[in-house]
Amino acid sequence: MSKHLTILTGGSRGMGLAMGQQLLQKGHHLLSIARKTSSDLKPFTSKSEQLLQWEQDLAQSATAAQRLRTWLTTLKSSDWASITLINNAGVIPQIAPLSQLPAADMINALRVGLEAPMALTGAFLGATEDWEVPRKVLNISSGLGRRAMASQASYCTAKAGMDQFSSCVALEEAAKPHGAKIVSLAPGVIDTDMQVQLRSASSDDFPDASRFVQLHSAGQLTSAQDAAERVLAWLERADFGAQVVADVRNP
Template sequence: MTKTPHLTILTGASRGMGLAMAQQLLSPERHLLCISRRASDELAEQARHKGALLTQWTQDLADTTGSRQRLQAWLESMDTSGMKSATLINNAGVIPRIGPLDDCPPDELANALRVGLEAPMQLTAAFLAATGAWVQAGWRGPRKVLNISSGLGRSAMAAQAPYCAAKAGMDHFTRCSALDEAQREHGARLVSLAPGVIDTDMQSQLRAGDPAAFPDRNRFVELQRQGQLTSPQDAAARLLVWLERADFGDKPVADVRD
């Protein structure tokens, strides 16, 4: 395997803000592993053009145990000589059917929590375990986990209990894991970061909700009408700037608008 100074793992990289982040992360200095349900031919072509090392896994993150085992085994097999940093970005998420909790089909509810909360927890566990072993073997590069959260994890909204609960859980497990890592020598730094309101397929899904089941629908319609949505490219750039801040991890739950 070609050696690069930096390793970044990104979930949900096939579209929207995830794809924009992946495009901006491509560099000859970085090995980028993208984990999504489908690979992106566009991203692969851009990686070839830039001379960047890109690995794409087609992986259903609802298979949380399989995702964790696959990532941990891959990290444990890596040659870390020459590697300067390792980063995990948990970006993937799912909005289930819009409406009250009792109207959400059981399979959609379970999938939203698996992809939006359990998968990030399992992948973070795999990342911390494998890279922690690198530290025990003498590796001293910075390790970072960036969890892409949402303001909806901090403010309740009708008709989206599963998504709000997943993001709230993401915030809190980040706090807990940050406390764990603070007790370890050369511990990882973790942040659960809300990216603001972004013009993605998720916003389109919310605007298309049934007003009778989704009382906040007009709020999202107005955000688009008034031009208050951030482009995926701009949102991705702001997140990646935050990732490089010297104080990354000092505040484990944050918002790019702070």
């Protein structure tokens, strides 16, 4: 079969939307999981069955994972040439020191940014374990998972955890006959709503705010479309999975 299936979280805006559009243009079948469906994906489909969108709150990770596992068990592996999960969704809570951050905001950020990717990855791998076609998991990480930053404890922790769980899962899958390949990839600095949040924050709350203002002023932000293209190119590399914790800026 020549059909390729990609499951993408956070595909309704930003780089996630751009990845979804580019995957559809390439002829992939796409399941987009986000809080809201996006009409911006539909023009890129050549046939209605190519795109499926779920409205799903990823903070309810157990529900999302069970929904994915149940759906995957309805598919036949023989219908597909490959299957891929891209954990892209994430949130930045209120930009503030942890001592001033509402616990609910911190918990939501960790649920969406770390708990959901782990739960979805477990569901994906479990439901497709007997598939003999190539299976890949691409986790969208961040340089902030590898570099501490004040007033970003929740986001940095979620991304650091993503790197670490990817490394653990890579060891588990390497021991299996048809184990999946997994990569936790930092996509670079992208011109998205997240960047607007960071450079708009008060320097009293966020000491690094000026750095993000300078990145924007100097034109050093990658567009969502270009970032998506670079990330998807990494996904197609013949050595995908050889380097589990990776950065598009360091090929």
